[in-house]
Amino acid sequence: MAWDENSKIWMDGEFVALKDAKINILSHVVHYGTSVFEGIRCYETEKGPAVFRLEEHMQRLIDSAKIYKMEIPYTKEELMDAVIETIKVNNLKSCYIRPITYRGFGELGVNPLSCPIETTIAVWEWGSYIGEEEMENGANIGVSTWRKPAPDTLPVMAKAGANYMNSQLANLEAGEHGYDEAILLDYQGYVAEGSGENIFIVENGKIITPNLASVLRGITRDTVITLAKDLGYEVTEEIISRERLYLADEVFFTGSAAEVTPIRAIDNREIGIGKRGPITKELQDAFFELVEGKSENDHGWLTYI
Numbered sequence: 001m002a003w004d005e006n007s008k009i010w011m012d013g014e015f016v017a018l019k020d021a022k023i024n025i026l027s028h029v030v031h032y033g034t035s036v037f038e039g040i041r042c043y044e045t046e047k048g049p050a051v052f053r054l055e056e057h058m059q060r061l062i063d064s065a066k067i068y069k070m071e072i073p074y075t076k077e078e079l080m081d082a083v084i085e086t087i088k089v090n091n092l093k094s095c096y097i098r099p100i101t102y103r104g105f106g107e108l109g110v111n112p113l114s115c116p117i118e119t120t121i122a123v124w125e126w127g128s129y130i131g132e133e134e135m136e137n138g139a140n141i142g143v144s145t146w147r148k149p150a151p152d153t154l155p156v157m158a159k160a161g162a163n164y165m166n167s168q169l170a171n172l173e174a175g176e177h178g179y180d181e182a183i184l185l186d187y188q189g190y191v192a193e194g195s196g197e198n199i200f201i202v203e204n205g206k207i208i209t210p211n212l213a214s215v216l217r218g219i220t221r222d223t224v225i226t227l228a229k230d231l232g233y234e235v236t237e238e239i240i241s242r243e244r245l246y247l248a249d250e251v252f253f254t255g256s257a258a259e260v261t262p263i264r265a266i267d268n269r270e271i272g273i274g275k276r277g278p279i280t281k282e283l284q285d286a287f288f289e290l291v292e293g294k295s296e297n298d299h300g301w302l303t304y305i
């Protein structure tokens with residue numbers, strides 16, 4: 001990824017060049033990981049750049065903050081406008097958008113209440129998450145020895161920076177074992193999600209995904225469930241055991257960054273035909289048609305810049 005040091009970052013209402021967009025080293029976030037964030041994509045369409053499901057992402061940012069008693073001093077509409085302005089000033093046709101709210105510099109110590117709530121938004125060009133080649137032929141995935149935290153430890157419904165300490169352990173381990181990405185099991189040992197993606201399996205033409213007990217409430221997950229139902233598929237949320245992954249006809253990941261990424265192997269076992277399956281391809285095509293503004297039934301999910 002090539003960074004433009006003059007790229008404009010929205011910092012609580014001001015645009016600051018990336019090279020000058022700094023925070024205090026004693027900020028609460030640096031010491032205790034006190035942040036909540038979003039990952040959103042803006043796609044190039046015939047009618048100009050369009051942000052996909054902007055409102056749902058900003059609502060989730062506010063929801064994540066609520067869990068941690070971080071009151072964001074902007075309305076959802078103001079946050080949506082700030083994202084749009086940031087894309088405009090950076091003059092990008094398509095980009096990844098990263099809004100983040102964190103606790104700044106106040107008192108140090110675990111109690112966060114004296115530390116101010118700060119919000120920034122960055123945008124940059126970001127291609128396929130796992131890889132172009134994998135989008136077509138499928139990714140090679142391993143189940144991690146690291147599990148998702150139990151529900152009474154770190155709440156997974158908050159998209160909090162600290163959750164990604166768990167994700168990065170799994171992702172690092174996957175890389176060390178030669179895999180493209182990791183799948184994490186939940187605290188009981190059932191399939192949860194990828195380090196930065198939700199997961200789906202296809203069995204006999206039916207589409208199945210884990211319920212929300214131990215996974216992020218993914219917006220792409222919801223998009224793909226909606227698209228699959230629109231296409232006439234049955235979609236259910238189930239408890240999925242590890243070996244059921246191996247026997248599935250198809251497995252794929254979803255995420256704002258990962259979009260719809262096929263999986264060709266898990267734990268060195270070929271999945272289905274060993275490459276992107278037909279239903280995954282159908283959903284991938286429907287997804288890109290939708291986000292690129294080519295679908296008639298776009299559910300009102302595109303915010304044109």
Ligand code: PPE
Nearest residue numbers: 039195196197198216218219220255256257
């Ligand atoms: N689970 C996790 C753990 C996760 O991080 C993501 C998104 C998802 C599921 C899918 O959620 P959604 O984007 O709403 O469909 N991961 C973000 C961060 C990736 C990163 O490397 O950073 C993303 O896709 O933007």
